[in-house]
Amino acid sequence: MTTTHKIKLATANDVELLALLGRVTFRESHGNYIEDKTNLNEYLDTSFSFENTQKQINDSNNVYFIIYKNNFPVGYSKLVLNATSPFIPNKRSCxxxxxxxLDEFISQKFGIDLLNKTIEKAQELNFEVIWLSVYIKNTKAINFYLKNNFEEVGSISFKISKQGYENPILAKKL
Ligand SMILES: CC(C)(COP(=O)(O)OP(=O)(O)OC[C@H]1O[C@@H](n2cnc3c(N)ncnc32)[C@H](O)[C@@H]1OP(=O)(O)O)[C@@H](O)C(=O)NCCC(=O)NCCS
Structure with missing residues (x-):
């Protein structure tokens, strides 16, 4: 069977799917880094609740894409428009x-397709720079971004409950 990758701009009808994908993929990828599982569960309950996801998707400053393998959802991206960073002054940035x-579908080029689609959208909207923060121990993701011409511009501490996690900030000119 030939495999198809399809990417869809998410709408308010996708709240449940995005909440589920968000929670599962975060636990799969970051769960092991967070020693205190109470902190992890609190973060998951807050960030990927139905209500919060609904609020996020109804905010016109957020753009979500969902990627499908043979019509089955396997990943998503979220772009925040007009998001500034102290490391990227005086630029139109997102x-x-x-x-x-999803873990099972990693390394099958879904990540690249999602990244390209999200970057295309940012370019269409005339942003000059796209930036992100990534956990310093997440070498797979860091290598993925570096291969796609992101460069380190700074670093922040990302808080999950009371614990701080060092996150480099990477950026790419559009
Ligand atoms: C980060 C993530 C989205 C990347 O998606 P992916 O499915 O792994 O990536 P792809 O299959 O599209 O591409 C990765 C592969 O192509 C290679 N690659 C990536 N970009 C490339 C480029 N521009 N040119 C050539 N090769 C490239 C990589 O070396 C990698 O090879 P590998 O899997 O053999 O190591 C995915 O790994 C993921 O969901 N990780 C868990 C969640 C996470 O950490 N998200 C980021 C939080 S900041």
Whole structure:
């Protein structure tokens, strides 16, 4: 059977799917890094609740894409428009806040297709720079971004409950 990749701009009808994909992919990819599982569960409950996901998708400053393999959803990205960073002054910038593929489907080029689609959207909207933050121990994602011409411009501490996690900030000119 030939494999097809299809990418769809998400709508308010996709809230449940995005909440589920968001929660599962975050736990799969970051769960092991977070030692205190209470912190992890609190973060998952807050960030990927139905209500929060609904609020996020109804915010016109957020753009979500969902990628499908043979019509089955396997990943998503979230672009935040007009997101500034102190490391990127005086530029029209947007933020790739999320790009997540289900573990089982990683390394099958869904990530690249999602990234390209999200970048295309940012270019269409005339942004000058796209930036993101990534956990320093997430070498797979960091290598993926570096291969796609992102460069490190700074670093922040990302808080999950009370614990801080060092996150480099990477950016790419559009
Ligand atoms: C980061 C992520 C979205 C990338 O998606 P992916 O499915 O792994 O990536 P792809 O299959 O599209 O591309 C990766 C492969 O192509 C290669 N590649 C990526 N970009 C490339 C480029 N521009 N040119 C050549 N090769 C490239 C990579 O070396 C990699 O090869 P490998 O899988 O053999 O190591 C995915 O790994 C993921 O969801 N990770 C877990 C969640 C996560 O950490 N998200 C990021 C949070 S900041």
């Amino acid at each position: 933020r790739l806040e999320r790009i997540y593929v």
